[in-house]
Amino acid sequence: MRVLVCVKRVPAPGAKINITADGQAVDTAYLAFTTSPHEECAVEEAVQLVERHGGEATVLTLGSVDAAEQLRYAASLGVAKAVLLAITEPEWDPQRTAAAIATAIVDLEAVDGPFDIILFGNESADSGGFQVGVRVARALGRAIVNGVKGIEVGDGSIRARREAEAGVEVYALPMPVVLGVKEGINLPRYPTMKGRLAAKKVAVAEVTPAAEPGGQRMVTLRQAAEQVSNTIILGSGPDAASAVVDVLEELGVLR
């Protein structure tokens, strides 16, 4: 089985996200970077699929050269190959990103054969466009379902589970297939020392992508209006219980 997992490098903010003075990016001067959470699980899923069914996993990202850090992290967990679509701009819009990734996949498959399963995160933590995976799948003419929280591989097909308000939906999809996965599909492992050492030897194939910008242009970023809350302190410790229940009665939730 050949699995491709597409990831995005994003800042790892704590309680507040600051913006650069020119309003063009998140101020990352004091932030670490991570793989976008849904995609962390997509990487884990790719590694598990290969463990269960054999074959090889490849990780791909579009981003700055620094995004090689996230590719190596994936390699430290068991992904065999890494591809970096290196751009110099802070970010590309979703149409442009998808076009570049689709082209890169066609090129990769021309050399090593088709990927049976291509995994994306459901949406990126930072820009949250909810569309790159769908655009890539459509460009490749493959089926895609988003929000996937369970994958079972059958003979030439897969069963994908996703959670909806009414319950669990099951999709039976032919391979090759593209899936947008959500956090919760698994609990990602931590890299081992052996994995970290092995990851240093994995060659990151760097490609310079070419794609035209789409019709959505970011102008500036700004903070959402800070929720001003004059927190009412109801008390300290168990003695506050009576005041809490007064509030519940007032709000009408004590039925």
Added chain:
Amino acid sequence: MVVVEHDRGILSPASLEAMAAARTLGTQVHAVTIGAGADDLAGVLAAHGAAVVHQVHHDVLSDYGPEAWGDSVAQLVGVFAPEAVLACGTDRGNEVMAHVAAILDLPMVANCIQITLADDTWSIVRVRWGGSLLEDCTLVAPTKLATVAHHTFEASEAPVASDTQVFAPTLDATHARSVVSERVERATGVTLATAPVVVGGGRGVGSPEAFAPLEELAGLLGGVVGCSRAVTNNGWRNHTDQVGQTGTRIAPDIYFACGISGAIQHWVGAMASKKILAINTDREANMVTKADYAVIGDLHQVIPAISAEIRRRRGT
């Protein structure tokens, strides 16, 4: 044109938010219901301002399928050439609109909170980081495709004289491949997304067993237990209980945030709660400073005391 989300004929109320948003943009709003099973929604859509309800009929459309829904809408766009197509930014809303955008090779702006028309270019404010950052952006396209962030536009009635038109799209077996093939229906009862009361626990709870008092309080109030990402990452609770950017967005009447510091990841999932009551030992915790009410103290003592007080007042 508004894509109406429904589950086998049951309307998703989020779609009425998209109807409200569409009415602020256009002189005439059309609604699209996909599958004959949703024909009965025409009445409520007329009450929410749909001058025309396009009822898309095809054998493949007996249940939800992102590819089939996307192609249906894209074909409607080809025939009726609306200026814009909107949906609500739910899982399905964003998914279907992404398909429409991919098919038509047009941009799609997800989770908008404000749209301003100016000739051919729209100025849009959309959310990033689950709602903690705003992006001002422009959209240039012959047909504008966008989703509106959930819980942003208020659904309201605006009845108009309405017409229904059946539309028969061209779909084939390729579209059927991604239609829901089977389901496991949820046992009846409240869910995290719709519960009137959520009792959330964070790292401060300390262990899986220590959630028992939270369960008890939730039970007394007809609510459910939620948790932070730290809790699921520790394997203490299932991810289905996670409140946050990558978990469930909640909107209860009251959210008890117990032993939760309030990182961005969690806050954006909880911020639509009508009231937040934080229970934390740290008076300076982000969750405490953002909450409506707070109790400073150890949740392991405070929560059982609240449950006991509820019982005392009920005389049980």
